[in-house]
Amino acid sequence: MSWNYEREIRSFVEQYGSALLLYARQYCSNPDDALQEALIDLARRDTLPDNLLSWMYRVVKNKAMNQTRADKRRSSHQAVVGLANDGWFEEDPAALLDAKEVAEWICDLSPLEREIVTSRIWGDLTFEQIAELTDTSASTAFRLFTKSVEQFRKRFHLHLGDKP
Amino acid sequence: MSMDPHQDFKSEIEQLRSLKPRTPKLDWELIRNASSKGLNSDLAKAERNVVYVHQPRRSAWLAWASGVLVGAAAMFVAVKMMPVNGPSQRTRSLPSVESLASQAAETLGKPKSSEIVSSRGFMRRADLRVVDQMLSLRDGLEVRILTATKLAQAQETSTSNAEEANASSPFDQSMNQPFASPRVITPKAWGAALNEWDKPTT
Numbered sequence: 001m002s003w004n005y006e007r008e009i010r011s012f013v014e015q016y017g018s019a020l021l022l023y024a025r026q027y028c029s030n031p032d033d034a035l036q037e038a039l040i041d042l043a044r045r046d047t048l049p050d051n052l053l054s055w056m057y058r059v060v061k062n063k064a065m066n067q068t069r070a071d072k073r074r075s076s077h078q079a080v081v082g083l084a085n086d087g088w089f090e091e092d093p094a095a096l097l098d099a100k101e102v103a104e105w106i107c108d109l110s111p112l113e114r115e116i117v118t119s120r121i122w123g124d125l126t127f128e129q130i131a132e133l134t135d136t137s138a139s140t141a142f143r144l145f146t147k148s149v150e151q152f153r154k155r156f157h158l159h160l161g162d163k164p
Numbered sequence: 165m166s167m168d169p170h171q172d173f174k175s176e177i178e179q180l181r182s183l184k185p186r187t188p189k190l191d192w193e194l195i196r197n198a199s200s201k202g203l204n205s206d207l208a209k210a211e212r213n214v215v216y217v218h219q220p221r222r223s224a225w226l227a228w229a230s231g232v233l234v235g236a237a238a239m240f241v242a243v244k245m246m247p248v249n250g251p252s253q254r255t256r257s258l259p260s261v262e263s264l265a266s267q268a269a270e271t272l273g274k275p276k277s278s279e280i281v282s283s284r285g286f287m288r289r290a291d292l293r294v295v296d297q298m299l300s301l302r303d304g305l306e307v308r309i310l311t312a313t314k315l316a317q318a319q320e321t322s323t324s325n326a327e328e329a330n331a332s333s334p335f336d337q338s339m340n341q342p343f344a345s346p347r348v349i350t351p352k353a354w355g356a357a358l359n360e361w362d363k364p365t366t
Contacts, residue, residue, distance in 0.1 A: 097180065149177070
């Protein structure tokens, strides 16, 4: 791996590594391993993909799902995915929202909504990219994202005592 | 609602983005090793090319294809070199030995070819007999044709000689009268006929 190549990958991981980890978390119990494997695949390539972010999301998803399939053979699905809502976000006392509650809200979403929300809000993918990633249309992705954020608004404004 | 949810849910999205997902724990040494074993280094590329050239599946395929070609060529040569056991084109047009044998057997009052086939020894004897008969017939036919040809020439010669003889010798003519044979070959004519006989035929 040339220094430039490694630097680009490191820069990409600094920018999107956390979002990819959050994205992989909804599919497997060891998202770090899924991301690690995806980065190994990336390092083995001659050149960086044209759309690195979309490519990484796709590969991380595949790696995470493969890992889950392998884990399913060994233990129950609950133990595999679990969606344990602790450890999703960095603990930040200055944050406006409670990380654990946000994680619970994400867990309550349907799998497709969860995928769209995480990739849109933290991954910064466009709706076209999300549609390609989730095998849906951009309008469907947009509609589900809007619906999810509305649910979030109701839930957290109610929780905070505000009117929706 | 506009197509830009960031405008509609700006505050919610900003609140959510304020939460930072946990940073990944990665082993960069593994990634670096993978890349050095992968496609990025020139050495790895060269190794990959060598491995590709000596790929077992490819070599097996080449060996199989060359084997098939060599085998086909060998079979072709063997078939070309093999002596033909079957009947030749010439003999195929002729009547078979069985039919000849059956015909001969019918002529001679022997059992038919199907019965002859059951006995190989009799079959051979019948074959030989038929071949002998055919050869003798052919020889006889050739001799007869040849004789007829020669005799025709000799008769022409003898006719002319007889006319000469009649004209020159009334005695000979009177001698010929009791036999009432107008075609008597005189010694001279016979000699001419023999000379004609000795001449090579074309």
